[in-house]
Amino acid sequence: MSAILQTRNLITNFYTYEGVVKALNNVSITVRRGETFGLVGESGCGKSVTVRSIMRVISAPGKIEGGQVLFFRDEAKPDEAEDLLQKNEADMQALRGDTISMIFQEPNAALNPVMTVGEQVAESFLFHRTASLARDAVARMQDEPGAYGLSGRLFKSFLQKAAGQDPRLPMLKIADRLPLLRRWRKPLLAEALKRSVKIIGQLGIANPEEIIGRYPHQLSGGMKQRIVIAIALACQPDLLIADEATSNLDVTIQAQILDLLHQLKKTTIQSILLITHDLGVVAETCDRVGVMYAGTVCEVAPVRALFEKPLHPYSAALLNSVPKLHQKGELAAIEGSVPNLVTPPTGCRFHPRCDKALEICLQKNPELKRMAQDHFVACHLY
Amino acid sequence: MDTILELKKLQKHYSIRGGVLRRQVNTVRALDGIDLDIYRGECLGLVGESGCGKTTTGKAIVRLHAATAGSIHFHPANGDADMDIARVPRRRLKKMGLRSKLQMVFQDPTTSLNPRMLVKNIIAEPIRERERLTARQLEDRVLELLVMVGLTRDHLLRYPHEFSGGQRQRIAVARAIAASPEFIVLDEPTSALDVSVQAQILNLLQQLRRKLNLTYLFVSHHLLVVKYIATRIAVMYLGKIVELAPTDQLFADPRHPYTCALLSGIPIPEVGPRPARMVLTGDVPSPLNPPDACRFHTRCPFCIAICREQEPPLEKNGRGYAACHRKNEVPGLVATQYG
Numbered sequence: 001m002s003a004i005l006q007t008r009n010l011i012t013n014f015y016t017y018e019g020v021v022k023a024l025n026n027v028s029i030t031v032r033r034g035e036t037f038g039l040v041g042e043s044g045c046g047k048s049v050t051v052r053s054i055m056r057v058i059s060a061p062g063k064i065e066g067g068q069v070l071f072f073r074d075e076a077k078p079d080e081a082e083d084l085l086q087k088n089e090a091d092m093q094a095l096r097g098d099t100i101s102m103i104f105q106e107p108n109a110a111l112n113p114v115m116t117v118g119e120q121v122a123e124s125f126l127f128h129r130t131a132s133l134a135r136d137a138v139a140r141m142q143d144e145p146g147a148y149g150l151s152g153r154l155f156k157s158f159l160q161k162a163a164g165q166d167p168r169l170p171m172l173k174i175a176d177r178l179p180l181l182r183r184w185r186k187p188l189l190a191e192a193l194k195r196s197v198k199i200i201g202q203l204g205i206a207n208p209e210e211i212i213g214r215y216p217h218q219l220s221g222g223m224k225q226r227i228v229i230a231i232a233l234a235c236q237p238d239l240l241i242a243d244e245a246t247s248n249l250d251v252t253i254q255a256q257i258l259d260l261l262h263q264l265k266k267t268t269i270q271s272i273l274l275i276t277h278d279l280g281v282v283a284e285t286c287d288r289v290g291v292m293y294a295g296t297v298c299e300v301a302p303v304r305a306l307f308e309k310p311l312h313p314y315s316a317a318l319l320n321s322v323p324k325l326h327q328k329g330e331l332a333a334i335e336g337s338v339p340n341l342v343t344p345p346t347g348c349r350f351h352p353r354c355d356k357a358l359e360i361c362l363q364k365n366p367e368l369k370r371m372a373q374d375h376f377v378a379c380h381l382y
Numbered sequence: 383m384d385t386i387l388e389l390k391k392l393q394k395h396y397s398i399r400g401g402v403l404r405r406q407v408n409t410v411r412a413l414d415g416i417d418l419d420i421y422r423g424e425c426l427g428l429v430g431e432s433g434c435g436k437t438t439t440g441k442a443i444v445r446l447h448a449a450t451a452g453s454i455h456f457h458p459a460n461g462d463a464d465m466d467i468a469r470v471p472r473r474r475l476k477k478m479g480l481r482s483k484l485q486m487v488f489q490d491p492t493t494s495l496n497p498r499m500l501v502k503n504i505i506a507e508p509i510r511e512r513e514r515l516t517a518r519q520l521e522d523r524v525l526e527l528l529v530m531v532g533l534t535r536d537h538l539l540r541y542p543h544e545f546s547g548g549q550r551q552r553i554a555v556a557r558a559i560a561a562s563p564e565f566i567v568l569d570e571p572t573s574a575l576d577v578s579v580q581a582q583i584l585n586l587l588q589q590l591r592r593k594l595n596l597t598y599l600f601v602s603h604h605l606l607v608v609k610y611i612a613t614r615i616a617v618m619y620l621g622k623i624v625e626l627a628p629t630d631q632l633f634a635d636p637r638h639p640y641t642c643a644l645l646s647g648i649p650i651p652e653v654g655p656r657p658a659r660m661v662l663t664g665d666v667p668s669p670l671n672p673p674d675a676c677r678f679h680t681r682c683p684f685c686i687a688i689c690r691e692q693e694p695p696l697e698k699n700g701r702g703y704a705a706c707h708r709k710n711e712v713p714g715l716v717a718t719q720y721g
Binding site: 255 | 432546548576578581584585588603605643644646647649650652653656659663666
């Protein structure tokens, strides 16, 4: 299977009052086409920073300091990669939500409270699919001339232009800034809302026509998360990044959302990069897993191999510290706590908590080594 | 078995007022008739989705708020006469020793510890309330408690912000046991913590229970955590207990469809074949106007006519209790429908 996304030695720092937080230290992961890749670790280990760096949405004190984020857009040409870190902001904006999109952890924070959910889903169509929306609108006006009322008749030529050419036409850009001319987009919004209804309906929400007119506070947590997923899926992305998509939901709702992602995996989405701290979610949904600790990737393995025979001492300890369904005896807790990343431990960052630490672990940072087909581990023991 | 607490028909309603005259326009029925016996020395797990009344039950027991109706009988260990916590006047709570005998550990240690107090004073406060000690004796006691929860003398003169989440929760536990309680409500004590630290706290709580002969009410939404620590589990749905059984029985032979759905919904951190998932449709109805009769009937896959007409009582079933009209058929129904 070819790769769709690859990070190479990604380094991200946060410049805070207390000092430089070295949040990511040479993170290299590969997401392949058609798989669900899980990134698991405790809070503060850099899971979210990794995906935020990939999407280039790291804010103020944070800065991406090095490395590459390679995106393989075309399946047919596996050698042609684009480095997302080298792209300009406009290109990134065109990419986000279109070819790569993201689901955020907290649906309450991800949705705008003063816009109806329909408008929010429609936004992704309006932004990324202007030309195709305009084509739909023009086609509809040919069928029934009075389709969009006055604005349809007045701005017909605008719509035709947008449908035929690049919607970033200077004339349309200027029109967007002028109060009355801005209304040329109205037919587009109507078309976009139609598409929103369709996609929301596909995600298992009953009577979507009614739901799109509601505001986020009128919906329950599970529904809101479905809306967030609808926004992410609107433009049928090649890669979906789900950052703790089910962490704040109740057990039965979480089951619904996981089920939904599972179905979507079969039909709509190709590849998923799933961020979670819940090992149960990983075991159920992922094909391959990367385990992160304190800004480093310590093990990458197929899910079965990881759960049956974890190689890195941290992965093993993490697996032993969660209660299982068939739990026998006491839980084996990991002593100590996650290190402060302003002054991370020298060498392997896990060595202060590791019971198998060697002399070399204090001095040298281990690199990812290939242990078996698809099984990589960063540890001096091997 | 020796009962420490008896909850009878416990109700807690929150009124919603509206309009110019602040008239009562509606009520949230957070607890709607809870019957529960808690035995001395056990750890009773209370599970359910958010908004089902788990925390409200815990808070009613330690009298952080007064129940609307019903009673909570507390039987002290020293053989004193039992008292109805729900009816004791507020000003007498401390005098009667209820405050020190019933303690609580909150979910988020960052907000439950006073940021302007030293750890030493945080832990000493409950002791000072009960007995007069010299400064040296007090410090010895505090130190003893700190060691008991796995901290050292170095931590005595620090502020809560200087600790990690796990250590803060240890301080909160030390504060709770400082009053030498008989009963502690643990309100999601590990859900704000990381998995590796969660195990430390769970083990600590287990040890303390045995050592100090404590009784716990462990409130959580995480079923595997509850399974690990609790001896009996009560499942709540919309302000009612729907099933109550010893841990092994609840997991092996659940009788309420809601329990079945909860159990099949847990993501299990193990690979290999797993049982088919029973996914419920819809969301939890609002406790503002809960469904009539059986409250679960709107989401229940096995709902029949009687479920919409009559409320099922919490009836004995094996070593536990279940509130379902079809409790004897449920295992068969689940097996045929979800395989």
